[in-house]
Amino acid sequence: MSQARSTTSSFPPTVLIDVDGTIADSLPAIIEGFKVAMRAIDHPIPGEAFLRRIPGPPMVETLASLGLPPAQVDEAFTAYMDHQRGGGWAGATMFPGWPELLRRWRDDGLRLATATSKGEYFARKTLERFGLEDAFDFIGAADDDGDRRTKIDVIRYTLDQLGIPTAPEQRSAGSVVMIGDRTHDFSGAALFGIPSVAVEWGYGSAQEIAEADGSAADPEELDFTIRRMLYL
Incomplete structure (x- = not known):
């Protein structure tokens, strides 16, 4: 390059x-990672309309938009990134x-x-x-x-x-x-x-x-x- x-x-x-x-x-892969993040902080998974809007903005912005305190945003984001690093990123076509x-x-x-x-x-x-x-x-x-x-x-x-x-x-x-x-x-x-x-x-x-x-x-x-x- x-x-x-x-x-x-x-x-x-x-x-x-x-x-x-x-x-x-990448929507399926991002949604799956987001669900992992929600489960990591024991937060209810939002509805389908919210999930479909996830791709685009930075994930930290999406997490913060749920009204999570900064500590939970960090914890959820870490779980999301761990999922991606573990191979979640490869779900995109x-x-x-x-x-x-x-x-x-x-x-x-x-x-x-x-x-x-x-x-x-x-x-x-x-x-x-x-x-x-x-x-x-x-x-x-x-x-x-x-x-x-x-x-x-x-x-x-x-x-x-x-x-x-x-x-x-x-x-x-x-x-x-x-x-x-x-x-x-x-x-x-x-x-x-x-x-x-x-x-x-x-x-x-x-x-x-x-x-x-x-x-x-x-x-x-x-x-x-x-x-x-x-x-x-």
């Missing part, structure tokens, strides 16, 4: 891509079309990077299992043991590592686009003036999808939309 480019005002058209719910159908799509974009000179709230270790393991890791110029992800957990923090980090200005006025139009499936992807991209595309096969509601600047129902439509937004 190539290294991130040094800081420069000129860079190739760049696509930032979420992982869970966009590339990886790949949504169709990604190998061909990424290869096409690379062949046409686009620079590709992930921008995921998934921890970097599991993001890499997942992409490696799918045979996709080498398709990316940079793996932008949450810090496994640090403070970089939110989508905003991940996008900022990824832009910095790629040498892309975070201020939109310092970038030309059609230079960067974000692909995701949840509101965190779209609102995070918007903070940096980056247009976003929602994949309709992910976990976002119709209301969340409407927050994006465009949407795609299948890989072919995604390809068309990305090229349009990057003026290709």
Whole structure:
């Protein structure tokens, strides 16, 4: 995999891509890990509607949204991570079309990077299992043991590592686009003036999808939309 480019005002058209719910159908694996976390703190497992909204935001945010005290959030998160490290991460499958799509974009000179709230270790393991890791110029992800957990923090980090200005006025139009499936992807991209595309096969509601600047129902439509937004 190539290294991130040094800081420069000129860079190739760049696509930032979420992982869970966009590339990886990880909902079953994440839900199972969440249930393990709930059992570890003897907390009732929420209903199906709540469970389906888990993928996207950092797990600590999801746990805190239940009103748990900080000590229980830490205990539950530790149980969740232990489950993932024990092989739970491998329950994810790949949504169709990604190998061909990424290869096409690379062949046409686009620079590709992930921008995921998934921890970097599991993001890499997942992409490696799918045979996709080498398709990316940079793996932008949450810090496994640090403070970089939110989508905003991940996008900022990824832009910095790629040498892309975070201020939109310092970038030309059609230079960067974000692909995701949840509101965190779209609102995070918007903070940096980056247009976003929602994949309709992910976990976002119709209301969340409407927050994006465009949407795609299948890989072919995604390809068309990305090229349009990057003026290709």
